[in-house]
Amino acid sequence: MKKIGLLALxxxxxxxxxxxxxxxAADKATIKVGIDLIxxxxxxxLVTLDPGAFTSENVTFYIPKTVPGTYSTDNxxxxxxxxxxxxxxxxEMSVSKSDENTWNIxxxxxxxxxxxxxxxTYDSESxxxxxxxxxxxxxxxxxxNFMLNLHGFVGYFKDLIEVPYELVIMHPSNLKATTSxxxxxxxxVKATEDxxxxxxxxxxxxxxxxxxxxxxxxxxVNGITVNLSVYSPNGVYNANDLKDRMLKMMTAQKAFLGDVxxxxxxxxxxxxxxxxxxxxxxxxxxxxxxxxVVLPEQMDKERLEQAMxxxxxxEFFHIVTPLSVHSEEIQYFxxxxxxxxxxxxxxxxxxxxxxxxxxxxxxxxxEDEFFQRMMDKINNSKRYDDAMSFTIMSxxxxxxxxxxxxxxxxxxxxxxxxxxDIILRDLSNGEKSVLWLLKELSKKYxxxxxxxxxxxxxxxxGMTYPEVGEFFRTHVMGDLPIDYTEYLGRVGLEIGxxxxxxxxxxxxxxxxxxxxxxxxxxxxxxxxxxxxxxxxDLGAQGGDVIKSIDGxxxxxxxxxxxxxxxxxxTPEKEITMVVERDGEEVTLKGKVGAPTVKNKTIVPSTNTTxxxxxxxxxxxxx
Numbered sequence: 120m121k122k123i124g125l126l127a128l129x130x131x132x133x134x135x136x137x138x139x140x141x142x143x144a145a146d147k148a149t150i151k152v153g154i155d156l157i158x159x160x161x162x163x164x165l166v167t168l169d170p171g172a173f174t175s176e177n178v179t180f181y182i183p184k185t186v187p188g189t190y191s192t193d194n195x196x197x198x199x200x201x202x203x204x205x206x207x208x209x210x211e212m213s214v215s216k217s218d219e220n221t222w223n224i225x226x227x228x229x230x231x232x233x234x235x236x237x238x239x240t241y242d243s244e245s246x247x248x249x250x251x252x253x254x255x256x257x258x259x260x261x262x263x264n265f266m267l268n269l270h271g272f273v274g275y276f277k278d279l280i281e282v283p284y285e286l287v288i289m290h291p292s293n294l295k296a297t298t299s300x301x302x303x304x305x306x307x308v309k310a311t312e313d314x315x316x317x318x319x320x321x322x323x324x325x326x327x328x329x330x331x332x333x334x335x336x337x338x339x340v341n342g343i344t345v346n347l348s349v350y351s352p353n354g355v356y357n358a359n360d361l362k363d364r365m366l367k368m369m370t371a372q373k374a375f376l377g378d379v380x381x382x383x384x385x386x387x388x389x390x391x392x393x394x395x396x397x398x399x400x401x402x403x404x405x406x407x408x409x410x411x412v413v414l415p416e417q418m419d420k421e422r423l424e425q426a427m428x429x430x431x432x433x434e435f436f437h438i439v440t441p442l443s444v445h446s447e448e449i450q451y452f453x454x455x456x457x458x459x460x461x462x463x464x465x466x467x468x469x470x471x472x473x474x475x476x477x478x479x480x481x482x483x484x485x486e487d488e489f490f491q492r493m494m495d496k497i498n499n500s501k502r503y504d505d506a507m508s509f510t511i512m513s514x515x516x517x518x519x520x521x522x523x524x525x526x527x528x529x530x531x532x533x534x535x536x537x538x539x540d541i542i543l544r545d546l547s548n549g550e551k552s553v554l555w556l557l558k559e560l561s562k563k564y565x566x567x568x569x570x571x572x573x574x575x576x577x578x579x580x581g582m583t584y585p586e587v588g589e590f591f592r593t594h595v596m597g598d599l600p601i602d603y604t605e606y607l608g609r610v611g612l613e614i615g616x617x618x619x620x621x622x623x624x625x626x627x628x629x630x631x632x633x634x635x636x637x638x639x640x641x642x643x644x645x646x647x648x649x650x651x652x653x654x655x656d657l658g659a660q661g662g663d664v665i666k667s668i669d670g671x672x673x674x675x676x677x678x679x680x681x682x683x684x685x686x687x688x689t690p691e692k693e694i695t696m697v698v699e700r701d702g703e704e705v706t707l708k709g710k711v712g713a714p715t716v717k718n719k720t721i722v723p724s725t726n727t728t729x730x731x732x733x734x735x736x737x738x739x740x741x
Contacts, residue, residue, distance in 0.1 A: 142172035145276070149283040152273055156290040156330060157311065159261040163200065163236040166272055170230075170279065178227035179277035183454035184220045186255060186270045186324055188404050188437075190459070190516050190525055193251045195271045196220030202235040220455055237272050241398045246676075253400035253413040258390070262291050264350050265330040266390055268404075268411065270454070275320045284317040290330055297335055297348035298328040299386050299408040321452065325406045329388040336362045341373045344384045351391045355416050356423065361389075364424040365431065371481035372435055375473070375741075379439060379558065382408045387431060391416035394683040403430040405437035405470075407566070415683040422686055428483070433474040441466040444560045450569035461572050463513035464595055468532020469553060472540070475533065480741045489739065490612070490721035491619065493537060496530045497603055498719065499629055503527035505600040509535065514572075535595055538606040539587065541738060545609050546584045549737035556582065610735035611727030614719055621651040621716045623685040632665065632678070640675040644698070653714035657707040663698035670695070685711075 142148075148171025155165045168180075182196040196219045204212040204222075206229040215223045224230055240256035250256075251271075258266035273286070290296070292310045300322075303314035317323045331350040336358035338345055347365055349358040365387070386409035392398040394415050403412040412434075414426055441449050441460075448460040460466070479489040503524045509531070515521040536553050543551040559582060564570055570578070576596065580588035594601045604614060624631055631650060635641040644654060646661030665673045668681055688711050696707045724731075 145171035145173045145279060146282060147171060149285050150276075150279065152284060152286045154267075154272060154286065154288045156265050156288060156294075158289075159259060160236070162242065162259050162261070163238055164259055164265075164272065165234065165236055167232055167234040168274070168276075169232040170276055171282075173227040173230055175227050176225065178224040178230055179217075180222045180224065180233060180274055181277065181455050182220045182274040183270045183324070185454060185457045185517065187321075187441075187449060187452050188406075189252060189255050190463070190528075191249075191252070191522070192517055193249075193255070194219045195251075198238040198240060198257070198271060200236045200238065202233065204233045205231050207231045239266075240271065241266070241392075242396065244399050250400060252402065252404070253390075253392070253398035254402055254404035254411040256398065256400070258398065262294075263331075264352070264390075265290070265294070265328075266350075266388075266411070267328040267330065268324075269327065270324040273323055275454070280320045282319065284320065284323050286313075286315040286317070286323070288313045288315070288328075293332060294330040295333040295335070296328050296330050297346060297386055297388055298326050299384060299406070300326040300328065324454075327388060327406065327409060327411050329390070329411075334358050338362060338366050340366065340369045343369075343373065343382060345369060345387065346384070347387045347389065349389045349391065351416055352393050352397075353416060356391060356420070360420065361424060361427060365427065368428050368432055368483065369435065371483055372432055372477055375477035375480055375554075376436075376439070377558075379443075379561065382438060384408055385435070386410075387412065389414070389427070392683075394680040399679045401426075403434045405434040405442070407438070407442050410434035415686065417683045418686045428478075429474065432477065433470055436470045436473040436477075437466075439473070439557050439561060440469055443566050444557060444564055445566075445569055446572040446575070447569040448572060457517070459514050459516050461510040461514045462575060463516065463528045464509050464532050464535045467528040469536050469557065471529045472533045472536035472553065476540075476739075479739050486739070487720075491617075491718070493534070494614070494718065494720045495627060495629070496533045496537075497614075500527055500530040500534060503531070505531070506598045508598045509595045511596075531601075534601065534603065538594075538601060538603070539590065541606045541609055541734075542586060542590060543583060544734055544738045546586060549734065551583065552738075552741075607721060608724070609731065610738055611724045611731035612721050612735070613724045615722040616717060617720050617722075618715050618717050619720075621653075621714045623651075623653050623688060623711060623714055624682045626651065626716060626718075634675055635664075642673050642675065642678050649716055649718065651714040651716040653711055656712060657694070657696060657709050658705075659696065659698060659707060660700065663700050663705075666697045666699055666704060668694065668696050 151169040153167040182199055184194055185192055202214060202222055204214050204224045206212055212230065213225050217223060239259040240251040241253065241258040244250040244253065255268055257268055257271040258264060289312055296313055300315040300317060329348050329350060331348065334357050335346055335348045347358045347361060349356060349361065351357065388409065389412045390398060392413055392415055394417060398413045401414050403410050410431060412430055414423060418426065446460040446462060448458050475489065475492050478484040479486065507524055512521045512524055516525055540553045543553065556579065576591050593599050607613065631645055631654060632642055633645050635643055642665045644659050644661055644663040650661065667673055671677055690710060690713045692711045694709065694711050698705050698707060
């Protein structure tokens with residue numbers, strides 16, 4: 120992609136109607152953005168954009184419909200209000216809308232600037248059937264906190280997605296920004312003003328900003344400076360509380376990756392949610408040199424640390440894929456009419472696989488934990504359409520029926536990579552692996568050169584073995600479910616059973632309850648799964664509709680904070696749960712206990728050969 124330096128820009132002298140001033144053509148100018156975080160009105164922020172001079176009569180302005188990494192249609196334009204366009208005399212111009220995310224401005228040659236107000240997404244999550252995933256969302260809390268995922272604040276003009284941006288952000292003096300965006304030299308910065316630069320619109324959306332009272336800790340990881348910024352509304356946690364675990368984890372990740380060096384700085388923006396009328400979509404969203412994380416503030420420290428390990432390690436591994444290895448669909452992403460890539464098995468599946476594999480390779484977890492995680496992936500993948508082609512699902516992930524299977528990229532996507540890893544290790548006598556494969560692809564492509572979507576798998580087969588091609592044709596491009604025992608057997612493993620601890624409402628990230636969207640978003644106990652001792656001992660059954668818990672009427676809005684509170688429950692806590700079963704209300708009472716569940720798991724086979732043991736060792740330990 121051609122990048123235009125500011126010093127090389129040619130200045131065109133244009134005379135607008137009555138303006139009588141020299142202007143730079145829009146496709147040669149820097150778009151200047153103003154974001155006012157001081158004069159917040161009714162929980163809304165004013166944004167202005169000043170582009171160069173247009174030569175066309177019709178100008179189109181967009182707020183993204185979809186952003187990279189989310190794989191969902193979120194329509195950020197619905198959070199925009201009072202959109203206005205002004206000419207060079209300051210007179211308001213006529214504006215029309217094509218859809219929720221698109222504004223059309225007539226007499227574009229006279230357009231000087233646009234302005235609009237932005238609502239945040241966190242406040243409305245509980246009110247919407249399809250809420251924006253919190254780590255991709257926005258928060259506006261005057262004088263206290265601003266989560267600026269900039270795709271929710273800053274839009275773009277048609278055909279100007281590659282021009283530079285300058286962002287001038289007015290902010291309260293007591294709030295400090297954490298971001299990977301390039302900042303103007305400190306000597307030129309006011310206490311209430313930050314000026315950031317981006318080479319193109321993607322760079323704007325790829326660099327979120329967290330404004331909060333300074334709670335930032337920095338540490339070095341083999342040449343990478345990591346900044347951890349924490350917002351804890353009630354002061355329950357600070358950045359230093361999490362520093363040691365993050366340092367240990369990221370040091371292990373870097374050791375796992377070896378000579379992969381795609382960034383010198385990495386920022387972790389952690390937003391801890393109060394739960395009630397706050398962000399409820401827990402998890403993280405990756406960017407080239409940063410990640411946004413949203414987790415409940417009610418979590419105890421041990422669980423918070425483990426959640427940070429699981430989600431941040433996943434996002435950090437995205438520096439390999441799709442950030443260093445990706446297709447043209449991602450390199451030239453269309454925010455309002457996206458064409459999706461076929462390779463979610465790699466973008467999310469490989470990344471999630473690495474996030475688990477590195478922990479066993481670097482001795483952060485033991486073999487039993489690793490085996491159980493892979494078994495959980497097998498069980499969880501069965502909740503989705505196991506006979507759906509993964510590549511067809513990926514390229515149609517925004518459409519029915521494929522979008523309902525998206526979460527399987529973290530389950531079956533991981534398992535695809537596990538099987539591929541075992542195949543490569545087996546056929547190469549332990550020398551080649553999925554990590555080796557990604558490193559080789561990174562050398563060829565890197566973050567600036569995309570691959571062609573339709574040829575990647577053929578290229579991988581050319582680098583490896585015909586059996587790899589057969590695996591892809593049958594189980595990834597094709598629709599035949601994978602027999603995991605075949606691949607586990609190569610490393611002397613089989614599937615057995617054991618009892619283990621669980622959460623009250625969740626087993627890891629998998630819930631024991633679900634939402635019936637057809638019947639007023641009723642919350643019910645899931646059927647067809649092994650319930651934990653919490654539900655079994657209470658007498659709950661699959662299919663029970665939960666009407667109330669300890670007197671609180673249960674719906675989609677009220678169950679979320681209860682799940683958050685459950686992380687701090689003790690076994691002696693008494694609970695009363697009213698459920699509807701076969702049309703009748705049943706009252707269930709008892710102590711919540713320490714929940715456990717009987718689960719299938721992966722265990723060593725009884726008749727393992729020395730070759731299988733050696734292959735298992737090199738697979739799990741590198």
